[in-house]
Structures are given as structure tokens and as C-alpha cells.
Amino acid sequence: MNKLYSVLIFLVFFGLGIPCASAANITSFIPQTVEMDMGLSQNVEILKDKVSDGTLGFNAMFSVLDSEVVEINTGSVLPVANFSTNISEGHAPLVVQFNDSSKNATSVSWNFGDETATSNESNPVHVFADPGNYTVNLTASNVNGTNSKLTTINVTNPVDWKYSPQEPVCGDTINVNGSASPEEKLNVLVTFEKNVSVSEGEYEYSLQNVSVVNELGNLFTVEATGVNNLNVRAKKVIWLTKSANASGDTAIVSRSNIPTGTYQIRIDGDAKEEVSEVNLKITASQTIQADSNGNFSYSYNTTAFPPGDFEVKVGNITKVIILGSKGEPVLPVANFSTNISEGHAPLVVQFNDSSKNATSVSWNFGDETATSNESNPVHVFADPGNYTVNLTASNVNGTNSKLTTINVTNPVDWKYSPQEPVCGDTINVNGSASPEEKLNVLVTFEKNVSVSEGEYEYSLQNVSVVNELGNLFTVEATGVNNLNVRAKKVIWLTKSANASGDTAIVSRSNIPTGIYQIRIDGDAKEEVSEVNLKITASQTIQADSNGNFSYSYNTTAFPPGDFEVKVGNITKVITLGSKGVWNQYPGTLKMMELLTLMKVTPFVSLQLPETTQLI
Known part of the structure; x- marks a missing residue:
């Protein structure tokens, strides 16, 4: 020895x-x-x-x-828990998207604070069904330990309201009654549109007997499209006029805290050349407050309204009402929208009813779950499949239905190795999705580059491109006048862009395979000492017939620090250490x-x- x-x-x-x-x-x-x-x-x-x-x-x-x-x-690297949400407060049922941005974590665990199941997904969507203040806890873990972060989600009472009569005609008073959180202030908006013919280059429209019943918190707005200017004239005792010139082809006049009383309104102005009809969008809004029990009421007279559709929005709930002429029977017209029609399971979909003349609605989600009679339900499609959703709208004169299809694909799940990479390592991504599904992989990092004598420069060596089809390389520079991205495989080729504001972007797709030198440079804005570069490489990949996929990315060209990898809808932050x-x-x-x-x-x-x- x-x-x-x-x-x-x-x-x-x-x-x-x-x-x-x-x-x-x-x-x-x-x-x-x-x-x-x-x-x-x-x-x-x-x-x-x-x-x-x-x-x-x-x-x-x-x-x-x-x-x-x-x-x-x-030494060991401990995890650092971190996340963001798309919303932190709203009415029940509140749909919240959570996005994990923890560092150095091999796994995460979510507790939503509402006694529902926890989640180990990176970016879960959770529905808070009931009002309350919920403390959400994210715990990030790796072999060296754990770390947690908390945040509070405030869920208020759902806004619910109904109107009467159910089949109003011109001249009827619309009565709105509903509930929200106790003492909650709500904004009520009543909106209708009218197309007005143009004669000799001018347009004119009148409203009679417009009633203002509460001076405080009201707002009257007229938006005219296809015009050079807009005049809104109001008479209670004498005529008063407020005018505006158009920006582009649209002019807007608003007046708040209008005194109570009954008014004549005349809207007129000069139309754009060759415009035969001007569109007027007229909105009256009023702030109201629920009582100590959360109940509220509001009334609006329709004497000044033309027959046809108008909208009433209370809080976050909008309903379309058809104002008929007296003596005409009105049938319901089913209609609705969704915030999403396709995505990975479990897919949370917000349905928004916009049916007309309906006294009730009924939803069938096509997945053998319970139906719903809510106006704007949130439904979770737990399993992959194509689901036919049916909304039936009803009133005393009949029913009407509308169908749509929701496509739910397999959930995307992926992991990377090594867990604690250093510069020069190859990051290997392996995961699963739907069979044959095409996925976009984005690898992004940022670098602050010092400015010298008004210029900036940054280089990347040995940048490897392994698949020519479906790739995209993007550089975004902030704090600059311009941006040059120079690439050399055999000879130097340059692509440049001037800044919009203080940001310039250069992109190139379908770059041929090979090893490249990249040089990024340009002129910085005056008094800027550092330029921020955001560099993103994306690649389209496809899962195999079993839904499995893999992807590798070499980090030789990366500086130490954080970078993001996004596959499908799942983003993870990876910390790249120095050797x-x-x-x-x-x-x-x-x-x-x-x-x-x-x-x-x-x-x-x-x-x-x-x-x-x-x-």
C-alpha cells in the first residue's frame, strides 16, 4: 500500500x-x-x-x-418553495390556477386549506366551492430537506340574481333581485347597441324619458364607432352638451354623478366618409350595495330602450335580455360560452350562460355526472375523452338547446435528470401525454449584460441544434435601441431588429442541425447600465403510440443560475450550478x-x- x-x-x-x-x-x-x-x-x-x-x-x-x-x-442544495396564482380573491365557486416556481425541488405537495384532497401536480387548478379565507400551503422537497410557502385565497359569497318580468316588452321596468356578500358594493351595468343610419354625412339618435333615480355612483357612457366626432346633449330644463373628437373611428363621451330626474337625450355628430351606419353603444352604470344579509335589488325602466337585445351585468354575472314589442310571444334562445374547450385531464371548464328569454336552464355535461341548474357552473372533467355538453333553456313558451364538445386529453407528466445539474450537463426529460400528441418544449434563461460605452455584447458557445424541423430560437433584449443576433456554423450570419419602446426581439425558426457560436450585441438605451436578455429555444416533439416522450438539452452554453423548462402546460424551474x-x-x-x-x-x-x- x-x-x-x-x-x-x-x-x-x-x-x-x-x-x-x-x-x-x-x-x-x-x-x-x-x-x-x-x-x-x-x-x-x-x-x-x-x-x-x-x-x-x-x-x-x-x-x-x-x-x-x-x-x-x-455541499447540499435545499429546495426553495415558491408559486404564483392567476387570482387571489373572487366569488364562489372560485377557480384558481396555481403555478409552481420552486427551485431545486424533486417533488411538491399542495394543501389547499379547504379539506379537499391534496395534490402533487406542479401546476394544479383548484375550485374553492364555498366562501371563506383559505390558507394554501406548498411544500417543496428534495433529498436534502423541505421548504414551504403559504398564501391566502379569499372567496366571497357567489353573486346570484334574477330579473322580472321574464319576457319584458318596451316600457316595462326591469326588477333585479339577488344576493352577494353582506355589505358588498356591486356595479350594475345596463347596455344596449343601436345602428343609426347616416344622412348627408351626419348621424342622430334620440332617447326620451330617460330616468335617473340615484345621483351618487352613476355613470352614463356613449361610444360611437364610424365617426369623426360625437355630441351627447341632455335636457332636464335646458340643453347641455358634452362632445368628443374620435380617436381612429371611435369617440366616447361619459358623464358621472348625473342629478336625479327625467331627461331627453340626443346623440349626434359627423360620420366618417363612406360610412352608411354608425354604431352606438350606450351604457348606464350604477353602484349599489347589498344589505347586512347580502341581499340587493335594483330597477331600470325600459321606456327609452328600442326593441331587441340588451345586457344587464351585476357583479361578475351578465345576462342578455330581449325586449319585445307588446303582444309578441317570446321563445328562449339557448347560448353559452366556455373559457376552454380542449386540454389535459383533469380539465376545469367555466361555463357561462348567455341564453335569451330563459326562465331556467339545465346543463348535461356528457360525463355521467350530476346535471346542473346553475347559470354559470364550473365543471371538472376528470378523465380523458370527448364530451358533448348540452344546455337547455326554457320559458313558459317553450325550450331551446345548444350543444358543444369538450375534448379532454391525457394529463402531461414529466421529470428531469440529473436533479442537481451543473453547467455542461445534459438535461434529460422523460414523460407521458396522450398517444401521438404533439408537445411544445421551451427552454428559457435570462442574463443581465453590462453596458460599456453605450453597447452590450454576450456570447454563447457550442450551441447544439439536433432537430431542424419545429425549432425556434428567440432573443428578447430589454433596455436597448436595437438587437443583433449573429450565428456561426461555417460563416457568420446576422439577423437584426430595432426596439419597440425599449425592447427588441429577434426570432429564427427551423434552424439547420449543427453546432453554433452565437453572439448577441447592440446599442443600449441612454443611461442603461445593464441590458436584460431573455433567450428561449423551443422544439416541437411528439409522444409515441403509448403516449411516452423524451427530450434532451445540453447546458454547455448556459450560464449558472435558474432556467425554465416548459413541456406542454407544465413549467419547472431548474437551478444550474457551477462546476x-x-x-x-x-x-x-x-x-x-x-x-x-x-x-x-x-x-x-x-x-x-x-x-x-x-x-
């Missing part, structure tokens, strides 16, 4: 020649225990002392065999040579046999 030499070294780092981007700002470090593999495992204790001037005190005690490779793993300084000098490099490269002065000299090779 080779002779074992014990060495005690005290090193003082000065000039701090280690390759760490933030080394100059270091003020304190936590003691660590690390491993050294030199033929057999030896424990090495590194004490990183607090030093105010940015230098680093370093103590190392270890035993060494005559081996040729020293490898030090500089340790010990790993950058393997092979036959001796200890004293290593210290010289690191700009380190040994505190004591080493007197060892000439045949001893420390590293």
Missing part, C-alpha cells in the same frame, strides 16, 4: 481568483463538511469565515494518498500548481518526497 501522508494546510484566499460570479459581494459563509475521493473517502472540513472586505478565510484538514484525481462536492473549482483541474495537476492557478498563497511550505503526487 502506498504510504499515507498527513498534511495540514492553512490557506489565505486573496484576490479571490475562484470562478464565482458573486464572489466580490461575499460577506459571510456557513461552515460545511465536504467529501474528497482520493482512492478512499476522507472527510474534509472547510470553515468559511465572515470577512468584511470580500476575501475568504479557508481552513482545510485532510489526509492524502498518491492519487491523480481529487473531487470535492461543495466546483476542484473539478476544473483534474488529472496530473499538482497541488502547488493548483494553488498558483487559484491565486492562493500557501501559509506553510510543503516538504514531501519528489515522487509524491497530491492530485
Whole structure:
């Protein structure tokens, strides 16, 4: 067996020649225990002392065999839990999209605080069915530990309201009665549109007996499209006029807190050339407040309304009402919209009823679950499949139905390895989706680049393109006047763009396979010291007949730090570490040579046999 030499070294780092981007700002470090593999495992204790001037005190005690490779793993990486939501407050049932942005996590666990099942998905959608304040907890985990983040979701009472009469005719008073949260303030908007003929380049429309019953919190707005200008004239005792010139072909006049009373309204102006009809959109809004029990009421007289459709919106609930002429029977017309018609299971769909003249509605979601009589239900399609949704609208004169199809595909799930990558590693993504499904993979990182003499420049080396079809490379530069993206495989080719505002974007698709050098440069905005670059490479991939897919991306061209990988609708943030300084000098490099490269002065000299090779 080779002779074992014990060495005690005290090193003082000065000039701090280690390759760490933030080394100059270091003020304190936590003691660590690390491993050294030199033929057999030896424990090495590194004490990183607090030093105010940015230098680093370093103590190392270890035993060494005559081996040729020293490898030090500089410590464990703990997860950092983080997430965002698309909404944090609203009426029940409240649909919330959660988006995980945790770092260094191999798994996550969600607790939504409402006694429902937890979730291990990266980006779950959750429905808070009942009013309340819910504390949501995300726990991020890896082999080294866990970390949590909390947020609060405030769910208020659902807004629900009905109107009467169910089949109004011109001149009727529409009565709205409903419920919300106690003392909640709600905005009521009544809107109708009217196309007005143009004569000799002018248009005119009148409203008679317009009633204002509450001065505070009201707003009257007229929007005219296809015009040069707009005049809105109102008379209670004398005529008063408010005018506006058009922006483009649209002019808008508004007046708030109009005194109570009954008014004549005349709307007129000059139309655009060659316009035969001007569209008028007239909206009256009023702020009302629910009582201590959450109940509210509101009335609106339709004497000034023409026959046809108009909208009433209370809170977040909009209903379309057809105002008929007296004596005409009115049939219901079923109609609705959805926020999404296709996606991965479990798919949460918000249905919004816009039926006309209906006294009731009934939903059948086509998946053998319970039906619903709500106006705007939220439904979760748990399993993949094509579902036919049927809405039936009814009134005393009959029924009417509308159908639509919701396509639910297999859920996307994927993992990456290695779990704690460093620069130069290849990130391997493996996952599952629907058979033969095409998925978009996006790899994104950001870099702040210093500006020198009004210019910026950043380079990427050994950028690999492995699939020509379906790829896209995009650079977005913020804080610039222009952007040049230069690529070299054999010769340099350049694509440039001027900034819109302070942002310039250059994209190139279907780039031929090969290894490229990339140089990004341009002129920065005045007084900008750093330019932000956002670099995204995307690739379309396809799952196989079993729904499995794989994708690999080499990180040689990436700087250390966070980058994002998005596959389908699932985004994960990966932290790319730097290779340790010990790993950058393997092979036959001796200890004293290593210290010289690191700009380190040994505190004591080493007197060892000439045949001893420390590293």
C-alpha cells in the first residue's frame, strides 16, 4: 500500500481568483463538511469565515494518498418553495390556477386549506366551492430537506340574481333581485347597441324619458364607432352638451354623478366618409350595495330602450335580455360560452350562460355526472375523452338547446435528470401525454449584460441544434435601441431588429442541425447600465403510440443560475450550478500548481518526497 501522508494546510484566499460570479459581494459563509475521493473517502472540513472586505478565510484538514484525481462536492442544495396564482380573491365557486416556481425541488405537495384532497401536480387548478379565507400551503422537497410557502385565497359569497318580468316588452321596468356578500358594493351595468343610419354625412339618435333615480355612483357612457366626432346633449330644463373628437373611428363621451330626474337625450355628430351606419353603444352604470344579509335589488325602466337585445351585468354575472314589442310571444334562445374547450385531464371548464328569454336552464355535461341548474357552473372533467355538453333553456313558451364538445386529453407528466445539474450537463426529460400528441418544449434563461460605452455584447458557445424541423430560437433584449443576433456554423450570419419602446426581439425558426457560436450585441438605451436578455429555444416533439416522450438539452452554453423548462402546460424551474473549482483541474495537476492557478498563497511550505503526487 502506498504510504499515507498527513498534511495540514492553512490557506489565505486573496484576490479571490475562484470562478464565482458573486464572489466580490461575499460577506459571510456557513461552515460545511465536504467529501474528497482520493482512492478512499476522507472527510474534509472547510470553515468559511465572515470577512468584511470580500476575501475568504479557508481552513482545510485532510489526509492524502498518491492519487491523480481529487473531487470535492461543495455541499447540499435545499429546495426553495415558491408559486404564483392567476387570482387571489373572487366569488364562489372560485377557480384558481396555481403555478409552481420552486427551485431545486424533486417533488411538491399542495394543501389547499379547504379539506379537499391534496395534490402533487406542479401546476394544479383548484375550485374553492364555498366562501371563506383559505390558507394554501406548498411544500417543496428534495433529498436534502423541505421548504414551504403559504398564501391566502379569499372567496366571497357567489353573486346570484334574477330579473322580472321574464319576457319584458318596451316600457316595462326591469326588477333585479339577488344576493352577494353582506355589505358588498356591486356595479350594475345596463347596455344596449343601436345602428343609426347616416344622412348627408351626419348621424342622430334620440332617447326620451330617460330616468335617473340615484345621483351618487352613476355613470352614463356613449361610444360611437364610424365617426369623426360625437355630441351627447341632455335636457332636464335646458340643453347641455358634452362632445368628443374620435380617436381612429371611435369617440366616447361619459358623464358621472348625473342629478336625479327625467331627461331627453340626443346623440349626434359627423360620420366618417363612406360610412352608411354608425354604431352606438350606450351604457348606464350604477353602484349599489347589498344589505347586512347580502341581499340587493335594483330597477331600470325600459321606456327609452328600442326593441331587441340588451345586457344587464351585476357583479361578475351578465345576462342578455330581449325586449319585445307588446303582444309578441317570446321563445328562449339557448347560448353559452366556455373559457376552454380542449386540454389535459383533469380539465376545469367555466361555463357561462348567455341564453335569451330563459326562465331556467339545465346543463348535461356528457360525463355521467350530476346535471346542473346553475347559470354559470364550473365543471371538472376528470378523465380523458370527448364530451358533448348540452344546455337547455326554457320559458313558459317553450325550450331551446345548444350543444358543444369538450375534448379532454391525457394529463402531461414529466421529470428531469440529473436533479442537481451543473453547467455542461445534459438535461434529460422523460414523460407521458396522450398517444401521438404533439408537445411544445421551451427552454428559457435570462442574463443581465453590462453596458460599456453605450453597447452590450454576450456570447454563447457550442450551441447544439439536433432537430431542424419545429425549432425556434428567440432573443428578447430589454433596455436597448436595437438587437443583433449573429450565428456561426461555417460563416457568420446576422439577423437584426430595432426596439419597440425599449425592447427588441429577434426570432429564427427551423434552424439547420449543427453546432453554433452565437453572439448577441447592440446599442443600449441612454443611461442603461445593464441590458436584460431573455433567450428561449423551443422544439416541437411528439409522444409515441403509448403516449411516452423524451427530450434532451445540453447546458454547455448556459450560464449558472435558474432556467425554465416548459413541456406542454407544465413549467419547472431548474437551478444550474457551477462546476466546483476542484473539478476544473483534474488529472496530473499538482497541488502547488493548483494553488498558483487559484491565486492562493500557501501559509506553510510543503516538504514531501519528489515522487509524491497530491492530485
